[in-house]
Amino acid sequence: MSQHQLEITKLNKIYDKKVHVLKDIDLEINEKEFLVLVGPSGCGKSTLLRSIAGLEGVTSGDISIAGRTVTDLAPADRDIAMVFQDYALYPHMTVRDNLSFGLRMRKLPKDEIDEQVNTAAAMLGIEELLDRRPSQLSGGQRQRVAIGRAVVRRAQLFLFDEPLSNLDAKLRSQTRIELADLHRKVGATSVYVTHDQVEAMTLADRIVVLNKGVIQQQGAPMDLYREPANCFVASFIGSPTMNFFPGKLTRTGGKATFCIGNDEIDLSDCPVPEAGGDYVLGIRPEAIKVLAKQGREAEGKVDMKVTVNLIEPHGHEAHMVATLAGHQAIIRSANPHRLKVMTDAHRGDLLDVTFDREAMHFFDTSSEGLRVKTTWIS
Ligand SMILES: Nc1ncnc2c1ncn2[C@@H]1O[C@H](COP(=O)(O)OP(=O)(O)O)[C@@H](O)[C@H]1O
Ligand SMILES: [Mg+2]
Structure with a gap:
């Protein structure tokens, strides 16, 4: 039986009974797929991601992960790992402790924790940083630790909310390459949110374009570039614009x-x-x-x-x-x-x-x- 890793049906989110932020979102994501959700600021990207993570309740609709309905489950029970824009590292903990925190909470044996942390650190090239605190790291290094924390979780689903937006242009393009490489190695099913169409074009297996809470079009990057469904997608994808x-x-x-x-x-x-x-x-x-x-x-x-x-x-x-x-x-x-x-x-x-x-x-x-x-x- 073929099964989608993530399946969203008729999802609606209305804030305070009046702000209709997500409108009838239907979305399916296959195993190992890297899906990029792109759209202008305020279109509902973070709300959708937070709904998938369980950080935000939905007004109607269903979300299932690996064939299991999770719509009413707490974030911790959804088997997801999330990387935020501001990294959300624990400032008083070393990199090693930041990486292992989730595993320690789940009371995994120490050997296993060490092995997972070391593997993730090697994969991300941050072995030398394991004893430092976040304040002793550059923006790019903090970003890698935040991703490392997601990697050690070995979750069913990875969620990224504009993880590169705090980096300067050069570091952003370097980290973009590293992310693509990491995805090739780990093969984790990912939903990646960005307002940057270059990130969307270069990282995505499939792009979903969102505007005002409505999916405008989805498809392979070059298909969207060559055959945009409407003016909005045509003007959003491609720089300089059409x-x-x-x-x-x-x-x-x-x-x-x-x-x-x-x-x-x-x-x-x-x-x-x-x-x-x-x-x-x-x-x-x-x-x-x-x-x-x-x-x-x-x-x-x-x-x-x-x-x-x-x-x-x-x-x-x-x-x-x-x-x-x-x-x-x-x-x-x-x-x-x-x-x-x-x-x-x-x-x-x-x-x-x-x-x-x-x-x-x-x-x-x-x-x-x-x-x-x-x-x-x-
Ligand atoms: N807690 C909230 N209460 C009311 N409105 C909200 C709340 N969070 C976000 N919004 C509104 O929902 C819309 C989408 O926000 P968001 O999902 O953060 O957009 P994006 O991530 O695409 O920039 C915005 O208009 C925002 O003002
Ligand atoms: Mg956002």
């Missing part, structure tokens, strides 16, 4: 055109929505390509002219802020040829751009902004 241009699609005979303000793009050579009308065209920064003066034919036809506002060189790539048909557009490229055209450009220059035909998304203009299916015109 460009959006509201406009009107016209289909007549074998020809399709999209008007953004007074500018018109011929889209007869790519899939477009079945029906003409108002849409929001979504296109990622790397899918708008600046054309060089030479070799233009080989690179694609000119779709638009953009006015350069600002160039941001990043070394390996450049970002350009431009005005396209009256809207702000972010364009990025790592292609050496385009990089040169972009970094040579000045504010006020007019540049020709082409839109990557494989990377155009159409969203409806309703409040949900759903992505619309497209088909070839002929």
